[in-house]
Amino acid sequence: MPEHDTPAHHTAPADEVGAFLRRRREQLAQRWADETLFRTVFTVSRDEAVEAGRAVVDALAEVAEGGRVQDPESAGFAPVRDQLARMSAALGRRGHTPSQVSTEVDALRVPAADLLVADPPDAPAERVRECATTLSVLMGTLRLVVMETALTEGEALIDRQRLQLMEVATPVIRLWDGIVAVPLIGTLDSARSQVVMETLLESVVTEQAQFAILDITGVPTVDSLVAQHLMKTVAAVRLMGAECVVSGIRPAIAQTIVHLGLDLGTVLTRSSLADALAYALHRLGADIVQTTPGGTEPR
Numbered sequence: 001m002p003e004h005d006t007p008a009h010h011t012a013p014a015d016e017v018g019a020f021l022r023r024r025r026e027q028l029a030q031r032w033a034d035e036t037l038f039r040t041v042f043t044v045s046r047d048e049a050v051e052a053g054r055a056v057v058d059a060l061a062e063v064a065e066g067g068r069v070q071d072p073e074s075a076g077f078a079p080v081r082d083q084l085a086r087m088s089a090a091l092g093r094r095g096h097t098p099s100q101v102s103t104e105v106d107a108l109r110v111p112a113a114d115l116l117v118a119d120p121p122d123a124p125a126e127r128v129r130e131c132a133t134t135l136s137v138l139m140g141t142l143r144l145v146v147m148e149t150a151l152t153e154g155e156a157l158i159d160r161q162r163l164q165l166m167e168v169a170t171p172v173i174r175l176w177d178g179i180v181a182v183p184l185i186g187t188l189d190s191a192r193s194q195v196v197m198e199t200l201l202e203s204v205v206t207e208q209a210q211f212a213i214l215d216i217t218g219v220p221t222v223d224s225l226v227a228q229h230l231m232k233t234v235a236a237v238r239l240m241g242a243e244c245v246v247s248g249i250r251p252a253i254a255q256t257i258v259h260l261g262l263d264l265g266t267v268l269t270r271s272s273l274a275d276a277l278a279y280a281l282h283r284l285g286a287d288i289v290q291t292t293p294g295g296t297e298p299r
Helices: 013-023 024-033 038-040 046-065 075-093 098-106 108-119 123-170 189-207 223-241 251-260 273-283
Strands: 173-174 179-185 211-218 242-247 267-269 287-294 295-298
Touching: 013 024, 013 046, 013 108, 013 123, 024 046, 024 108, 038 046, 038 098, 038 267, 038 287, 046 075, 075 098, 075 123, 075 223, 075 267, 098 123, 108 123, 173 273, 179 242, 189 223, 211 267, 211 273, 223 242, 223 251, 242 273, 267 273
Parallel strands: 179 211, 211 242, 242 267
Antiparallel strands: 173 179, 287 295
């Protein structure tokens, strides 16, 4: 450990660990670059692994010097949180379990402890033990930070995947020139309703649609919350200059709406998607006709 004008025991172990990390920054980064945590993530260039190791060493030194070796929320970890999150995500994509990631982070402690014991070799044994304990606590905190960032990254990935699934499950179909439709299937909650509204409005603009059909044939139940979402979507479509038609009002849903006392009087409804399409086509001046043995009849 470093020599001082004052007795070594007057210097806090955390300060000594911080000074040690800064002195041995390059050696430690080089050793960490060969550990599984870094080697698995940085497969193209070892220099990238070494640079990432330097950043982590700098963060640990700042945390130690701040005397917060047990605090995963220490400001010293802030510069490397994004990097640790990317590393955790990369390991996750390679099939590493959280337990494996934790073990790989813990493996970084051994090279650091080996360097600490030899810095310098004639340091008092008691002082070395104090600093080794402090370093062990600091590395344990780093492991906690990595696991927290991994969990956060995992939650963010799940949210992105859920949003992508909602977008896939909420397609906007161009039925005719100036007519688009969204066939809704399944439960309509707040998050999905927002996706429906955004997707439909974008389609109204892109397709220059005059009519937008919301088909709820596949929606199992309609409660007051679902009705509010439908009303908001209808209002938003109107603000875009298009007319919105809600189709698929089955008898059971109609009874539910009546029992709930919901007022959908301002919403244009049709019993089926076909009826809604026929209405929109008629308004566009393109009536559907049915061929009969005696000629044609408008639908």
